[in-house]
Amino acid sequence: MAIFALHCSRSVSRVLCLHSLRYTIFNTVSTCQHLVLVTMDEYLRTVKATLSGAVAKKQPIHVILGNEACDLDSAVCAVTYAYYLHQTSNKLTVPMLNIPQEDYSLRTESTYFLGKCGITQDLLHFRDTLDLHALHAASLLSLTLVDFNVLRGKDAGLVESVCEILDHHQRECIEKANVEVEIELVGSCCTLVADRLMSDAKFEFVKFMPILLYGTILLDTVCLSKEAARATQHDHDVIDKLEKILDEPVNKQSLFCELQAAKADISSLSSQDILRKDMKQVSGGSTHIAICSLPIDIVSFIAREDAGESLASLSSTIRVDLIVLMSLTMNKDSPYRQIAVYSKQQSTVEKMCRKLEECEEPGLKLVAMASCLGDVTVYRQANVTASRKKILPYVLTVLPSF
Ligand SMILES: [Mn+2]
Numbered sequence: 001m002a003i004f005a006l007h008c009s010r011s012v013s014r015v016l017c018l019h020s021l022r023y024t025i026f027n028t029v030s031t032c033q034h035l036v037l038v039t040m041d042e043y044l045r046t047v048k049a050t051l052s053g054a055v056a057k058k059q060p061i062h063v064i065l066g067n068e069a070c071d072l073d074s075a076v077c078a079v080t081y082a083y084y085l086h087q088t089s090n091k092l093t094v095p096m097l098n099i100p101q102e103d104y105s106l107r108t109e110s111t112y113f114l115g116k117c118g119i120t121q122d123l124l125h126f127r128d129t130l131d132l133h134a135l136h137a138a139s140l141l142s143l144t145l146v147d148f149n150v151l152r153g154k155d156a157g158l159v160e161s162v163c164e165i166l167d168h169h170q171r172e173c174i175e176k177a178n179v180e181v182e183i184e185l186v187g188s189c190c191t192l193v194a195d196r197l198m199s200d201a202k203f204e205f206v207k208f209m210p211i212l213l214y215g216t217i218l219l220d221t222v223c224l225s226k227e228a229a230r231a232t233q234h235d236h237d238v239i240d241k242l243e244k245i246l247d248e249p250v251n252k253q254s255l256f257c258e259l260q261a262a263k264a265d266i267s268s269l270s271s272q273d274i275l276r277k278d279m280k281q282v283s284g285g286s287t288h289i290a291i292c293s294l295p296i297d298i299v300s301f302i303a304r305e306d307a308g309e310s311l312a313s314l315s316s317t318i319r320v321d322l323i324v325l326m327s328l329t330m331n332k333d334s335p336y337r338q339i340a341v342y343s344k345q346q347s348t349v350e351k352m353c354r355k356l357e358e359c360e361e362p363g364l365k366l367v368a369m370a371s372c373l374g375d376v377t378v379y380r381q382a383n384v385t386a387s388r389k390k391i392l393p394y395v396l397t398v399l400p401s402f
Contacts, residue, residue, distance in 0.1 A: 039206050043083050044123035047094055051130070054092050060140050062091045063132065067148035069278045069293070070099040072259070075110045076216045077146035077189045079119060080209055081166065084197050085144070087204075094125055101126040106269060106277045108295075112262035113215055117208035136161045147189040149173040149181070152282070166192050170393045187230040188220035191238045198241055205245055214242045215255050219263070222328070223256035228335040229385040260330070264295045271310035274301065275325075281318065282392065284399025288320045291388055291395070294327040298338040301325070302373050311342045311376070321402070322348050324395065325376075326388055337381040339364065339391075344375065348402065353377050355398045362386040362394075 038046070054061060064082040066074025075097055082095035097104065104121055105111060111121070135141035136158050144164040145151070150172040151158055165173060165181045168189045173181065184192060194213040197203055217239055218224065221231035224239065243250075266274055278293040294301050301307055315323055325340040341352045356379075357366055365382035 037087075037204055037206055039118070040079065040083055040208055041118040041123060043086055044079075044095075044119065047086075047092070047125075048123060050092065051094060051125075055130075055135070058138065058140060059092060060142065061135055062089075062093045062142045062144070063130070063135075064093065064095045064144045064146055065132075066096070066098050066146050067280075068098045068152075069280050070097050070103070070107055070110070071147075071278050071293075072107070072109045072113060072216050072263075073189050073220050074098065074147040075107065075114060076212045077166070077193050079114070079124075080190075080197070080212060081144065081146055081193050083206075083209070084193075084200075084203060088200070088202070091142075094130065096125045096127070096130065096132075098127060100128045103276065106273050108265045108269075108277075109219065109259055109263035112265075113212065113259060117212055119208075132158055132161075146193070149183060166196070168192060169389055172393075184234065186232045187235040188217040190216040190220070191232075191235045194238050194242055195234070198238075198245075207247055210242050210245045211247060211250065214239065214246060214250065215259055217242075218252060218256045219259045222330075222335050223252055225335060227384060228328075230387065264329075266295055271301070271304050271306045272314055275310060275314050275323070280388070280392065281320065282396055282399070284396050285402060287322070287399045287402040289322045289324060289395070289399065290314070290318060290320045291324045291326065291392060293388055294325055297327045297329045297336070298325050298340045298378055299369060299371075301327070302340070302371065302376055302378070308373050308375070311373075312344065315342070315344065321345070322352055324352070324391075326381075326391070328384070328387070335384045337384045337386075338369070338378060339366070339381045340371070340376050340378040342373075342376045346375070349375065349377055351402060352398075355395075356391075359391070359394050362390050364391070 062085065064078045066078040078095035078097065082093045086093040132141060141161040142163045143158060143161045145162060146166050149165045149167040149169060162179055165179065166189065167183045168186045171183050182192060186192060190213045217235055221235055222228035224231045224236060274294060275292045277295060279290050281290045311323060322341065322343040327338045329336050341349050343349045356364060363383060364386050366379040367382060369378045369380055371378045
């Protein structure tokens with residue numbers, strides 16, 4: 001048996017007993033005198049080492065699945081909540097990023113921040129590295145959805161495997177027995193995860209876990225900005241509590257800027273990569289659309305030489321009729337938003353623009369801007385508080401009329 005002293009943010013350090021890796025996964029607490037604490041990367045290594053064996057032996061697997069945009073919030077929620085469940089339950093718990101593995105490099109803020117905390121791509125699981133549909137068909141899958149609450153498209157078939165939902169988007173899932181649902185419209189889903197973990201007196205935070213949650217909440221709430229109005233009292237409270245258990249003191253503004261810079265670092269990305277970096281696809285009636293959150297302002301994006309081409313090729317590759325672009329950037333310390341509509345069909349652009357201009361809940365306060373591309377209509381969105389989270393449900397209600 002190996003004895004490890006591990007830095008732990010809450011208690012100074014603890015002597016840990018760590019038996020074989022297999023032991024820690026299946027018998028975490030029950031037969032060990034001390035609570036077994038493993039670091040996050042050790043936990044992820046264990047899952048990597050045991051997962052294929054578990055699949056071959058047809059053992060049940062619990063997957064923590066983030067949303068298909070796979071932003072930092074989804075990634076951090078999946079990893080931290082999976083770690084928590086691993087420590088407090090006896091099931092093999094796997095965090096999964098809801099994108100194909102090859103798309104992970106586009107999530108520059110996630111590769112940066114998780115990487116900085118020792119969580120590299122080889123330790124993560126993606127949609128094409130574990131077949132959820134096969135596990136579901138074999139009745140071996142249970143699912144926790146984090147940062148979204150409804151399975152769309154092909155994934156709708158997985159719904160019977162869902163046992164728990166933890167989210168901060170408007171509720172779309174229907175009430176079901178045996179599904180534990182916690183939805184609260186806070187600024188970051190990490191607020192709900194952090195609160196749940198901090199409320200469990202038996203749970204010990206390990207190194208990097210508080211900072212991952214803390215940084216993600218800051219990024220999601222534009223550093224708790226009043227103007228952006230994304231942070232609720234609950235986000236503020238959780239930030240205050242996390243502050244007390246950080247491994248070392250952190251300056252909020254500089255961490256936010258660091259993450260924002262990582263998110264906006266598009267130096268290695270093509271224009272099509274930029275569109276796919278944070279994209280959600282939805283359908284209504286027979287209309288399919290994508291809503292892309294861009295890491296740079298839209299006017300700068302469409303000025304790129306291959307922007308028009310990339311919009312055209314993306315819309316044919318993923319077969320959407322229309323693409324809505326959104327951007328949130330900082331302009332002299334104030335949040336600044338633009339929104340745009342692209343389609344090959346001019347009439348479709350006009351129709352969506354009219355719907356966005358008419359939107360009352362939330363009112364977007366759109367101001368038309370000059371566009372260098374004929375098939376893209378761009379606005380400054382003076383209501384900076386209307387995020388994709390708020391606009392997407394509205395767009396879903398108007399799509400059937402297209
Ligand atoms: Mn989120």
